[in-house]
Amino acid sequence: MKARWWLVLLVLLAGFGVLGLGGRQIAQNAPPIPQRVVAEDGTQLVGPGQILEGQVSYLGHGGQHIGSIWGHGAYLAPDWSAKALHQWAAHTLDGVKAQGVSMADAKASTVSVFQNNRYESSTGTLTLGAAQAAAYLKTRAELAKIAVEGDKDAAIPARWIPTAQEGERVADFWLWTAWSAAARRPGADHSYTQNWPQEPLVGNTITPISHLWSILSIILLILGVGLMVWHHATQPAEEFPDPKPIPPAPATPSQRWSAIYFAVAMALFLVQIGMGVMTAHDAVEGNGLYGLDLSHILPYAASRTWHLQLAVFWIATCWLATGLYLGPKLSAKEPKGQWLGVAGLLAALVVVVVGALAGAHQAIVGKLSGSFMLGHQGYEYVELGRLWQILLTLGMVIWLVLVLRSLLPALKGEKGRLGLLKLFVLSAIAIPLFYSAGFMYTRETHIAMAEYWRWWVVHLWVEGFFEVFATVAIALLSTRMGLLRESTALRAVSLSMGLFLGSGVIGTFHHLYYTGSPASIAALGSVFSALEIVPLTIVGFEIAMSLKAGRALGSGYEWPFKFFAAVCFWNLLGAGVFGMLINPPSVLYFGQGLNTTPIHSHAALFGVYGFLAISLMLFALRGMTPDKAWDEKWLKWGFWGLNLGLVLMLALSLIPSGFYQVAQSLEHGTWYARSAEVVQSPLMRAFTWLRMPGDTLFGLGALAVIIFTFKAVIGAWNWRTAEETRPAREEVDGAPAFALNED
Numbered sequence: 001m002k003a004r005w006w007l008v009l010l011v012l013l014a015g016f017g018v019l020g021l022g023g024r025q026i027a028q029n030a031p032p033i034p035q036r037v038v039a040e041d042g043t044q045l046v047g048p049g050q051i052l053e054g055q056v057s058y059l060g061h062g063g064q065h066i067g068s069i070w071g072h073g074a075y076l077a078p079d080w081s082a083k084a085l086h087q088w089a090a091h092t093l094d095g096v097k098a099q100g101v102s103m104a105d106a107k108a109s110t111v112s113v114f115q116n117n118r119y120e121s122s123t124g125t126l127t128l129g130a131a132q133a134a135a136y137l138k139t140r141a142e143l144a145k146i147a148v149e150g151d152k153d154a155a156i157p158a159r160w161i162p163t164a165q166e167g168e169r170v171a172d173f174w175l176w177t178a179w180s181a182a183a184r185r186p187g188a189d190h191s192y193t194q195n196w197p198q199e200p201l202v203g204n205t206i207t208p209i210s211h212l213w214s215i216l217s218i219i220l221l222i223l224g225v226g227l228m229v230w231h232h233a234t235q236p237a238e239e240f241p242d243p244k245p246i247p248p249a250p251a252t253p254s255q256r257w258s259a260i261y262f263a264v265a266m267a268l269f270l271v272q273i274g275m276g277v278m279t280a281h282d283a284v285e286g287n288g289l290y291g292l293d294l295s296h297i298l299p300y301a302a303s304r305t306w307h308l309q310l311a312v313f314w315i316a317t318c319w320l321a322t323g324l325y326l327g328p329k330l331s332a333k334e335p336k337g338q339w340l341g342v343a344g345l346l347a348a349l350v351v352v353v354v355g356a357l358a359g360a361h362q363a364i365v366g367k368l369s370g371s372f373m374l375g376h377q378g379y380e381y382v383e384l385g386r387l388w389q390i391l392l393t394l395g396m397v398i399w400l401v402l403v404l405r406s407l408l409p410a411l412k413g414e415k416g417r418l419g420l421l422k423l424f425v426l427s428a429i430a431i432p433l434f435y436s437a438g439f440m441y442t443r444e445t446h447i448a449m450a451e452y453w454r455w456w457v458v459h460l461w462v463e464g465f466f467e468v469f470a471t472v473a474i475a476l477l478s479t480r481m482g483l484l485r486e487s488t489a490l491r492a493v494s495l496s497m498g499l500f501l502g503s504g505v506i507g508t509f510h511h512l513y514y515t516g517s518p519a520s521i522a523a524l525g526s527v528f529s530a531l532e533i534v535p536l537t538i539v540g541f542e543i544a545m546s547l548k549a550g551r552a553l554g555s556g557y558e559w560p561f562k563f564f565a566a567v568c569f570w571n572l573l574g575a576g577v578f579g580m581l582i583n584p585p586s587v588l589y590f591g592q593g594l595n596t597t598p599i600h601s602h603a604a605l606f607g608v609y610g611f612l613a614i615s616l617m618l619f620a621l622r623g624m625t626p627d628k629a630w631d632e633k634w635l636k637w638g639f640w641g642l643n644l645g646l647v648l649m650l651a652l653s654l655i656p657s658g659f660y661q662v663a664q665s666l667e668h669g670t671w672y673a674r675s676a677e678v679v680q681s682p683l684m685r686a687f688t689w690l691r692m693p694g695d696t697l698f699g700l701g702a703l704a705v706i707i708f709t710f711k712a713v714i715g716a717w718n719w720r721t722a723e724e725t726r727p728a729r730e731e732v733d734g735a736p737a738f739a740l741n742e743d
Contacts, residue, residue, distance in 0.1 A: 004494045005418055011498050015505030022509055022521055023452050029518040030448040031180035031192035035124035037172075039133035046172050054173030056443045057166050059378025060371075062364040065301035066156055069177050070193060070515050071592035071670070072451060073380065074304055076283055077154040079593045079674045082197040084143060084171075085178035086671035089114060089201035091135035099131075107201070114182040114202035115191075126179070136175060143171035150295070152286040153676045157295035162366055177447075180516060194522060196514035196589060197670035206589045210513075213523050214584035217530035224534035228499075232538045242482040245555035250719045251624035252328045253339035254406070259624065261321030261346055262617050263713045265314040266706040268353070272310035273699055278303040280695065283679070283688045302364045305376065305383045306357055311605060312381060312462070313353050318613035319466060320399050322473060323428060325620040327406025330421065330476070334406075341402045345395060352391045356384035372443055379450065381458045382438045389438055396432035403428055420479060420489060424472045430465035437461070448516035455511045462609065464504050470612050471496055474564065477619055481557075483549050496535065503531035513585050514592055522585050529583045532575070539572040556627070559635040560618035563611050566643055570607025578603050581658075590665045594673055595658035599650060607646060614705060621712045629715020634708035641701020648694030657687035 037046035063069075067077035089110055096106040109131075118127045128136060144167035150158035161167045180192040182202040195204045251259065278289070278298065287295040324342055328334050355374075360383050362368040363375030373387040384392070407421060414421050437456035441449060475489040484492075509517075509525030543565045550561030578600040582588050591597070622630065660683060665673035678684060 002418075004491070004498075008494055008498045008501075011502040012505070015502060018506050018524065019508060022506075022524060023449075025520060026448055026452050026512070026517050027446075029185070029192075029516075030446050031176075031183075031516045032119055032121060032124075033176065033446065034119060034126035037126045037128065037136070039128055040130055043133070045128070045133060045136055050169055051172050051176045052444060054169035054171065054176075055447065057161065057369070058170045058173055059443045060363060060369040060376060061160060061366070061378075062301040062305055062360065062376045062383070063378045064380050065304045065364075065383075066160060067154070068593050069174075069447065070181070070451075071196065072511075072515065073593070074301070075593065075595055075598065075674075076300060076679065077151070077156055079197070079670060080143070080174040081177040081181055081193075082199070082593070082669070082671040082674060084139060084174040085181055085197065085199055085202065085204075086669065087142060088132075088135050088139040088175060088178055089182075089199065091138050092132050093201060095131035095134055110201055111203040114179075115184050117183040117186065119183070140168060140171040140175060143174055144168045147171065151676075152288075153680050155282045155286045155300035157287055157299045159366065160299075160301075185518075188519070190519075192516050193514045194517075194519065194585075194589075196592060198590065198665065199669050199671070206586065207519075209519055210522060210585035210589060213526040214586035217526040217584055220527055221530040221533060224531050225537045228534050228537045232541070243549070243552040244482045245553040245557050246477075246481055246623050247555070248623060248625055248627065248630075251716055252334040254334060254342045254402075255325050255328055255624055256717050257339055257342040257346060258321045258324040259621065259713045259716045260343075261317055261324070262621060262709055264346065264350065265317040265321065265613070265617070266709045268310050268314035268317065269702060270706055272307055272314060273702055275303045275307035275310065277695060277699075279307050280688060280691055284685050296365060298361075299364060302361045305360045305364065308381055309357065309360070309383055311610075315609050315613040316466070317349070318617045319470065320396070322616040322620050323399065323403045323469075324406075325623070326424075326473065326476070327403050329623060330480075331407055331410040333409045338402065338406060341398070345398050345402065348391070348398075349395055352388050352395060356388035356392075359385045359388065378443060379454050382454055386439075386442075393432055393436055393439075396435060400428055400432055418490075420472060420476050420486060420493070423490075423493060424469075424476060427465060427469040427472050431461070431469060434461040434465050446516075451512060451515045452517075455508050459508045459511060460505065464501060466609070467500060467612075468497055470616060473616060474619075478549070481553060483552070499535040500532070503528050503534065507532045510583055510588075513588060526583065526585050529579075533579060533583075539568045539576075542568040556622050556630050556632065557619075559632060559639065560615050560622060562639055563615035563618060566611045566639070567608055567615060570603055570611060570646075574600065574603025574605075574607040590670075591658070591662050593670060594661040594665060595654055596662060597658075599654045599658050602654065603646065603650060611642075617709070621709070621716065624716045624719070625712045626715050626719050629712050631708055631711055634704045634711070638701045638703075638705035638708060641697050641704060643701075645694045645696070645698025645701055648697060649691055650694070652694060653687050653691040656690075657684055660684065660687070 033051050034046065035048045036044060038044050064073035067073055067083075068075070068079045068081075070081050071079060073079075092113065093106055093110045096109045097103065101109070113129050113132045119125070120127070144161075144164065146156065147161040147167040147170050148159065148164055150156045150160055161170050181195075181197060182191055182199070182204060184190065185192050190207050191204065194210065195207055198204055198206065278294075279300065281289060282300040282303065287293065287299050328338070359368055359371070359374045360376045363371065363385075368375035368385075372385065374385045376383055377385065377389075382389070404425065407425065411421055411425070435457060437453055437460070440453040440456075445453075472493055475484065475493050478484045479486045479489050505528075506524055507529035509521045510529035511525070513522045513525060546561045546565040546568060550558035550565075553561075580587065581591060581596045581600055618635075661673040661678060664678050672678060
């Protein structure tokens with residue numbers, strides 16, 4: 001194994017070592033959950049286990065899709081941590097003033113009582129002063145009333161939390177997150193959440209160390225960009241060795257079934273867009289659709305849950321289908337019974353998707369809220385009940401087995417060297433492995449640790465190892481089509497893996513600045529997340545090479561490469577430029593939980609991973625679709641509709657609304673930026689309606705891609721299988737389907 005691969009391995013081991021040590025630090029320094037909360041006179045306000053009961057209830061009813069905690073969750077309802085802290089502090093201030101003190105003294109006293117950490121770890125008891133305790137009871141009653149009676153402006157349906165007692169427990173949980181946001185961490189001059197959210201009434205302001213790490217991260221970013229440009233400029237230019245498009249050929253039985261995966265993925269994509277429209281509309285009508293009350297049919301939390309889960313489902317389905325297609329193509333072998341496994345896995349995945357969506361919906365409307373196995377886990381992107389999560393993971397393991405058994409003949413050709421096929425296999429193994437990080441927490445897990453493990457799934461699984469899988473898959477296709485020599489592809493892949501994973505693994509911490517983590521997490525996260533942008537500095541070259549490759553190949557491959565060029569463009573804009581809205585702690589402090597985050601998430605999740613899924617789908621379909629079914633006019637409309645629609649969605653709606661909220665946060669605090677006064681203001685409603693041009697264009701573009709896909713899948717399915725064009729046997733002797741371009 002060459003030195004560069006040892007270096008990549010060392011980078012990975014070091015990254016995961018730091019990530020593991022950081023997780024240990026989070027576990028040891030997480031905000032304590034009191035067993036009892038009492039007033040100074042001994043009156044018990046909260047009993048043993050009641051805060052945890054509130055957390056379980058909140059999550060079981062799809063909590064992170066109705067508002068947010070510590071800035072993580074939905075953006076329409078309040079951030080409950082910020083709202084609870086502000087109301088509690090305001091009531092405390094009123095109580096102190098009622099004692100006859102001056103306003104200045106009352107403000108100083110309020111700051112003091114909230115910052116003074118009176119938690120006794122030996123007894124698990126938190127003691128509150130008289131004014132603070134009275135304010136606690138008043139705030140709890142107000143919050144519980146919202147949880148039970150709902151709030152149309154915030155798209156919270158009535159009886160979201162079904163009983164008054166359960167509503168009080170949920171409010172206790174929210175107030176605990178507010179307490180940990182203000183109480184000073186022992187031995188430190190800041191709160192457990194690094195003083196987030198900004199709240200003048202309790203003296204919460206951004207910490208100097210957050211500014212320091214933000215400055216250092218930008219300095220290292222500039223240095224890294226310079227080094228990356230220098231490195232790229234020193235590399236020898238290399239023309240395409242001998243471009244040869246892969247001629248379409250009848251699919252094997254298993255490949256025909258992999259084409260059905262793409263049709264299913266596009267159907268899920270269509271439903272996901274519909275749920276996105278519903279979610280956006282709820283921002284102006286609150287669980288309604290032009291007067292039709294949907295609060296008990298499809299409430300905001302359900303449509304948003306489906307919108308996010310379906311994004312993961314359809315994108316992952318495209319990637320998995322590409323792996324199933326490539327196996328027989330790379331090995332020139334159709335293993336015995338392979339099609340049965342591929343077809344059976346598709347049926348199982350459909351059952352899991354339907355079960356997960358139905359279970360989450362039923363939990364939100366109150367039918368399965370107590371079922372962790374069948375209902376809703378509560379967290380974004382990992383909403384599906386634990387049973388569906390287990391079955392999905394098993395499905396990915398079965399997928400891995402199917403891919404491996406079809407690749408075995410080709411793997412023998414690589415002998416002892418580490419080639420692209422072995423890298424493809426290793427990246428495929430990582431897919432079920434890192435998705436399983438979602439099993440490391442339950443509803444009862446401390447929320448600081450649950451967020452840590454959740455971002456293993458969202459950041460590492462999606463942004464890390466699926467991206468590596470796609471990079472290797474495209475490198476494989478490029479070598480087989482004569483666009484790259486394998487040695488060149490291996491150098492490029494090793495560099496990409498080293499840079500993306502070297503910065504991305506530790507960069508996971510940039511999601512955890514204000515989730516009860518110690519200051520060291522912010523230091524590591526800010527620096528390494530900024531370095532994630534370094535590889536994107538050569539994105540212009542990647543776009544040009546992708547378009548050039550498409551033109552060189554022709555034969556319908558222009559469009560797969562154009563969609564891959566879009567991946568490169570949105571990687572720079574969505575992950576790079578808009579990523580800086582959430583990477584530096586100084587910026588995120590004022591923008592956490594506001595519409596600046598959807599700017600990044602929409603541009604990066606669909607712009608990068610959605611376009612990448614479509615690109616891989618087109619590569620696979622081009623290889624098994626007859627020319628008469630390859631109707632490129634739909635791809636042209638789809639390509640420009642999706643790209644321009646996404647641009648308009650961002651430029652007309654998300655960007656102006658996000659920055660308007662940041663302005664309110666800077667002046668008044670997070671609680672106000674997320675309040676009905678701002679979110680339901682005429683200006684914010686106008687920004688929401690301005691999504692219509694972009695959403696409409698995006699939807700039309702998606703519909704064009706979906707029509708193309710269904711036509712191509714029908715054409716591929718009806719074309720005679722490969723077995724029918726050659727002697728009936730399970731194995732094909734001779735060279736692999738794609739010959740390698742060796743040096």
